[in-house]
Amino acid sequence: MNKVVLVTGANSGIGLALCERLLAQDPQVQLCLACRNMQRAEAARSALLLSHGDARIALLRLDVGSVRSVLKVAEEVKLRYNRLDYLYLNAGIMPNPQVDFKALFKGLFSRNVIHMFATAEGLLTQQDRVNADGLQEVFATNLFGHFLLVRELEPVLCQPGHTARLIWTSSSNARRSAFSLDDIQHRKGAEPYSSSKYASDLLSLALNRRYNSQGLFSSVICPGLVMTNLTYGILPSFFWTLIMPIMWLIRVFTNTFTLTPYNGAEALSWLFLQRPESLDPWAKYHSLTSGLGNNYSQPRKMDIDEATSEALYEQLLELESEVRKKMREEDEEVHPPGH
Numbered sequence: 534m535n536k537v538v539l540v541t542g543a544n545s546g547i548g549l550a551l552c553e554r555l556l557a558q559d560p561q562v563q564l565c566l567a568c569r570n571m572q573r574a575e576a577a578r579s580a581l582l583l584s585h586g587d588a589r590i591a592l593l594r595l596d597v598g599s600v601r602s603v604l605k606v607a608e609e610v611k612l613r614y615n616r617l618d619y620l621y622l623n624a625g626i627m628p629n630p631q632v633d634f635k636a637l638f639k640g641l642f643s644r645n646v647i648h649m650f651a652t653a654e655g656l657l658t659q660q661d662r663v664n665a666d667g668l669q670e671v672f673a674t675n676l677f678g679h680f681l682l683v684r685e686l687e688p689v690l691c692q693p694g695h696t697a698r699l700i701w702t703s704s705s706n707a708r709r710s711a712f713s714l715d716d717i718q719h720r721k722g723a724e725p726y727s728s729s730k731y732a733s734d735l736l737s738l739a740l741n742r743r744y745n746s747q748g749l750f751s752s753v754i755c756p757g758l759v760m761t762n763l764t765y766g767i768l769p770s771f772f773w774t775l776i777m778p779i780m781w782l783i784r785v786f787t788n789t790f791t792l793t794p795y796n797g798a799e800a801l802s803w804l805f806l807q808r809p810e811s812l813d814p815w816a817k818y819h820s821l822t823s824g825l826g827n828n829y830s831q832p833r834k835m836d837i838d839e840a841t842s843e844a845l846y847e848q849l850l851e852l853e854s855e856v857r858k859k860m861r862e863e864d865e866e867v868h869p870p871g872h
């Protein structure tokens with residue numbers, strides 16, 4: 534049976550490289566690219582068709598940071614497909630990033646230099662904003678929209694006699710200290726990206742606990758440091774041009790500098806081939822590239838616990854019902870009952 538695979542944020546970077554790799558692994562796969570910009574989605578489809586002329590590639594307009602868009606696209610998916618085999622939760626943003634150059638310079642001469650380059654710990658902050666739904670944008674895009682999508686797609690993901698997979702693109706930048714159960718949207722801090730990625734690690738564990746019995750399995754990956762629109766947005770382009778030779782040099786000493794989207798998609802495409810029962814729900818699967826340029830995946834235990842993951846899940850359910858109530862009220866204002 535042809536596998537049906539939906540990828541969010543599939544029009545560039547790691548998501549697009551994943552689609553390319555999936556088509557190379559299994560030309561029969563039915564791909565569905567869920568993107569917020571249809572022009573970029575069309576361009577991605579054309580690029581994929583250049584190397585895989587017979588590929589079955591559908592496009593969906595999805596702004597994963599908008600509740601209405603997620604609800605609409607989920608309805609469309611349920612109309613188009615009666616079963617979904619893989620849902621890659623990959624779209625992500627890091628708005629207005631700022632590098633702490635003082636910390637970077639200090640880190641260069643410390644024993645933690647490899648760890649600093651692998652995780653960006655202490656180097657990066659971002660400026661977040663509130664979106665049209667009243668949610669913090671990074672939380673809404675990187676986590677909550679995807680959570681809602683999973684909940685809405687439950688009927689096509691949880692089919693009797695079938696297994697289905699959720700695969701989250703997390704990050705080595707996910708950090709416990711950036712996340713708080715008292716502020717899951719990270720309204721107060723300056724590391725919303727770290728917080729949202731840590732929350733995705735927690736959520737994956739909670740989803741496994743809830744859904745494994747219904748044949749739905751969730752995994753988390755880290756692509757390493759990959760040069761994409763997201764990373765190019767962190768520093769001015771002339772700076773990247775200047776430090777690129779240094780980046781390739783660092784790559785010899787750390788396997789987390791995967792650098793190309795193809796390499797970064799290693800763990801995502803590796804997971805595509807694994808039996809879900811053989812995977813560890815506590816592990817993050819890392820895409821790694823050796824100094825000689827060989828790609829491999831490696832599981833590393835996540836710094837998460839069951840109580841926090843369960844508490845986050847409960848809060849997400851609460852937020853979901855608040856958001857749904859707000860949508861109903863807004864709809865009633867436009868179309869009052871009885872009219």
Ligand SMILES: NC(=O)C1=CN([C@@H]2O[C@H](COP(=O)(O)OP(=O)(O)OC[C@H]3O[C@@H](n4cnc5c(N)ncnc54)[C@H](OP(=O)(O)O)[C@@H]3O)[C@@H](O)[C@H]2O)C=CC1
Nearest residue numbers: 542545546547569596597598624625704758759761762763
């Ligand atoms: N690059 C890296 O080093 C690392 C990246 N990651 C994660 O990998 C994932 C992919 O990012 P990457 O490939 O690097 O960067 P890109 O910016 O190339 O890709 C991000 C994708 O997400 C899409 N996207 C962003 N916001 C939305 C939205 N609201 N609705 C729908 N789609 C959206 C983008 O669409 P558009 O083109 O319209 O902006 C784009 O297709 C992200 O989750 C990121 O956090 C994790 C660790 C390291």
Ligand SMILES: CC(C)=CCC[C@@H](C)[C@H]1CC[C@H]2C3=C(CC[C@]12C)[C@@]1(C)CCC(=O)C[C@@H]1CC3
Nearest residue numbers: 649650651652653656704705706758776779780
């Ligand atoms: C001299 C030199 C190589 C400077 C570059 C310093 C930083 C700009 C990078 C060092 C570690 C990088 C990193 C990321 C972005 C760029 C760095 C901060 C990410 C945060 C990108 C997105 C992620 O999800 C994880 C990455 C971890 C490492």
